[in-house]
Amino acid sequence: MRLDPDHVQKLSRAIEESPNGPEVKFDLAFMNEAKRRLSLWEMGLLTHALTRASIAKRRSVEQRALLALFVHDGGEAT
């Protein structure tokens, strides 16, 4: 699958590599909306999927879509 350069750039801006591992910038608005809609169990499932997608070496399309939805690229919010 050929990846969109904008998508790759967005993920690279949102996921910073540090000595302890990756640090991901999560969008508060989207995460709060998810918290409002999901139950505790579903919220745990979502965070499990997000953390697995963040540390994956080769991300699947589902993981890419999930990360693209919930990460923040760190720019100034509009």
Place this chain on the structure above:
Amino acid sequence: MTDLIGHNNPPIETAADLPSGMPKMHYFKCDIAAARKATFDKPLDVRGAFWSAMLAMYEYMEPLPADDSMAQMRLGIKDVRTYRAVKKIMLNLGMLYQLPSGRLSNQRFEDEIAAYVTEFRNRQEAAKIREEKARVARGTRGNRPGIDRESTSNRPRIDLKSPANRPPIEDRLNVDLSKKTNENKGDATTIVPEHTPQTDHEAPLRARVLELELDSKGKKEREYAPPHTTRMPRRDDRDLPPVDVWVCRPGEEEIQPGLFVNCNMIRHRGFTVSIDSVAMQLATASIGIPKEDVPTIARNESIAQAMQWAADYDAGRQSNIPTNTANYVRGVVIAAQNKKAAHTNSMSKSTPYRPSSYGREKPDPQAAALDALEEVNRRKEAKKAQADFIDGTFTRIDR
């Protein structure tokens, strides 16, 4: 005990302790390894509760409230007993800890908030320094030695009332401009007195002095019209009584209070409609309206729309009145005509009858049954006549 935020500042327990004017956070950094290490062996609902608690703290930028019902609402948990249960689990597992005030907090959250506040303060300080430098630069420019154009003390004072400062204009005022003085050509060019470039600089001053001279003679208004043209009397000059134009004139009919119609115009205080304009637009629109029907349609539609607009105007809804009334009426008529044509086209198609088809006459079942019975009887009689003919007992009746 919480960390100190910033330099020698008290710990932040509520959002009120944050610096004023600090914007809300739009994202938070999550250390994935630490988060997985803290939650990988926990049930999914406990993980969800922990993440919900973290999100609530980041959203409100303060630790979770000590009040269980308020904290439960912030976490989005519907039952307070559920919240108390997960709170107990999280406190036991060390995911959250309780502040002396009873609030629940997390070390990672406090580090993030501290970093955010520090960055905000650094930016604030940088902006203050930048603004101070810009202010100093502006002040330096303002104090440069030179001519201050805004200062009135630096302007040369000219006493207009002093006759010594007035230029000699009396000879120029005495020039008869109405007389043609150019003998070389037949045009109306006037010869102005010669002037030097130095005197051109005094032109605005001369104009001002000329104006003052005219005013001092009691002439309130300057005459720009040449003397050979007659000046039309303006409305103010006419000695006419004020006319109320919003009354019914001869030939008009007041079809609604304040709405007057004559043969080619609809008048109202808020709008006018030219019936002739609408009729001409419709006549040239080629939309299939017979030529003889155009004036009637234009008049009726214009009056119908005008009555509604007059009612809107009286009700204070002037925005409902279109800017170009004739165009609007034309559009309404054309739209209605197009709709009618589309309906006619749809009806002319040879489609079989369906109960849902609009406009078709539904067949009467009783009449259909009678028609079928009649057809059966007719066939029976024909068959009987044929049998009689075959039997050979056929008698002519015309003899």
